[in-house]
Amino acid sequence: MTSEQSKTANIKHAFEPATTHLLLGDIVPLHLFSADAKSSTKYRQVQSSVREIGLVELPVVARDKDAPGKYLLIDGHMRIEILRELGIMEIECLVATDDEAFTYNKRVSRLATIQEHFMILKAIDNGVPEETIAKTLNVNVNQIRLKKRLLKGICPEVIEMLEDRFVPMNTFTELRKLAAVRQVEAAQLMIAMSKFSINYAKSLVGATPQSQLVDTSNPKKVHGLSDAQMALMENESANLDREVRLIEESYGSDHLDLVVATGYLTRLLENARVVRYLAQCFPEILSEFQKMTEPNRSAPTTSRRRRAPIIRPI
Structure with missing residues (x-):
């Protein structure tokens, strides 16, 4: 077996290779549909689509480890509810190999x-x-x-x-x-x-x-x-358009200058003597400096050098 074949053999499949026909009674929804959800435009559109052409996308289920013969409904709650209303009691499903309860639809790009x-x-x-x-x-x-x-x-x-x-x-x-x-x-x-x-x-x-x-x-x-x-x-x-274009042209250099200046101030405020001097002579400036560097000072650091305490002006 080659290395590529070995890698392929170790890949875990997300779904069982064949679809499964299940009774709706064996499928356990993870949430119930409210009356408001059933009256939505989306619900009526899916209902009309199922009635006219059937299911376009199969529901996704996972085997319930605590109840053999039962399946957890991972994706397709709206479709299952519509099928139940239409009197269809058996449905073809994709069976996932993992019972992760995340919503598959979050990984789907909606139709623009x-x-x-x-x-x-x-x-x-x-x-x-x-x-x-x-x-x-x-x-x-x-x-x-x-x-x-x-x-x-x-x-x-x-x-x-x-x-x-x-x-x-x-x-x-x-x-x-x-x-x-x-x-x-x-x-x-x-x-x-x-x-x-x-x-x-x-x-x-x-x-x-x-x-x-x-x-x-x-x-x-x-x-x-x-x-x-x-x-x-x-x-x-027209004025706003000109201003936006000017900002776009200088944004990169302005942002770099801001990062460098903020980094310098952060290092400066690590010095206890500097902080003490500013607190005594220029408390307003110290307060503004500390506001500007607050995100940097609150972030965790891997440096072994002990930081100087933050001195608030009285």
Whole structure:
């Protein structure tokens, strides 16, 4: 046996090689579903999907070491509850080799808005009717048509930037009003601020000069804002953009200077004579120095040199 084969032989499999059909009565949930959870939009969507096309993802269980023949439900509580409501009493499951009670879903990347758009397009290309997709997702067919046209008028750079983000559909409606260059700037601001709401998108449109809109002929109108207020927003947005770019250019060197200065002050305050002198002559400065170096002084150290006591000004 080669070394590579030996390594492969020592790898512990996360799941048993074959799936298992189990009765719902033999599966022990780790938590129960409340009435509020059952009335959520997510629950109704999964319920509709199971009813229309069956299970897409198998529940994950682990053998109960204290009760032979019973299985702990690790992942799939919502699906199991829906199957019970639908009267389905036997289900195919993945059997995990470890009964770790962590949630598998924390390791799963959720379907973002743009990814859902591509999924709908692929389903339609494969011949699935829009009505069937709407029933599966428990939404109106008009919403499927809107999602199908989601990226019309959105430049490729913005699509790439937002492809793994959860962005409301109406936000893309606002982005379509902007020229390609301004779309990229708006997407960068959204990511930097971690804000993708429709109201934030409207504010970005309101702060955009007329020359950077797709339709430059019609005057820009934002509900609740006068022309003077929009002009002020444009000026403030331009100033803020310049300030952000200046900060980005100097951030690296400024951060390095701060680290070096903080390290120097930390070493300085390890000297009891220096601390005593500052406490007697410049208590305000000592107080500020100690605030600046507090994280460094509270962190554990491997140095054998005894630290000087922290002297608070009286």
